[in-house]
Amino acid sequence: MLNITYGKESVNVIGLNNFCLDEILDCGQCFRWTSCDGVWTGVISGRVVRLKGSGDKLCVYDCDKEFFDNVIAPYLDLYYDYEAVHKSVLQDSLLCNAAKFAPGIRILRQQPFETLCSFIISQNNNIPRIKGIVSRLCEGFGEEISDGYYAFPTPDKLSSLSVDDLAPCRAGFRAKYLIDAAKKVADGTVNFDEISALPLDEAREKLTVIYGVGNKVADCVLLYGLGKKDAFPVDVWIGRAMQTLYPEGLPAHMTPYAGVVQQYIFHHIRNSEK
């Protein structure tokens, strides 16, 4: 049970299980958060957000009740039972090491358009470079919130641009994909509210109509942006790992939260070497 205190300048949460900001914000699901002196800074819904966590506590700075309830809590997925998922995965002899490695991982519910663009950029790319491209995209075409912090560009803004306009971002061949995605979101061809209400397979089909979006990118959007825990993005790393772990797929009882398991595995294989 969470104990939440709404202060004048911050909101404090006590009683969090399986919650570690260092693991959540640096496991390859998001690309804009930075950590300094134990405080994580990012931008959500056009606002600068600062978070500090320790143990079962979380402090959200510069935050009132409304912003916490409407934006922060859903973003950090505070009300999903990660303890139950973690315990379940611990009991699996092939996956328990991955679960033990980072027990505080959670799946963020990021803004869908930002998630879509971020994972379009991710294709055939590496994480440091993804971060650089996303950062330049925001600085170049997002609204400045306060000194040095930018909102993610809106679909309308990006849909008005050309490949040449995007050249400074150095997104390479992905620039044309970003523009098509922005156009389809801006004109309603892709409607996130509608997609989030659909079952996984149908939702995926609605996203892959975008030029440059295949199953993997679609599943990342569904998992990290639309809250679909059963989405299971398979990249080269997960593909290799699954070949030795579960060639026929995850055990059936894990299907409802396969995406959480995927994140445990991904973070483990990427960070446990050495």
Next chain:
DNA sequence: AGCCAGGGTCTGC
């Protein structure tokens, strides 16, 4: 220099 990076499209069998 060559390979790889949280892939997808297009072509040719």
Next chain:
DNA sequence: GCAGACCATGGC
């Protein structure tokens, strides 16, 4: 249906 070339860019 499936393999292979190709796509920009940058770090190692």
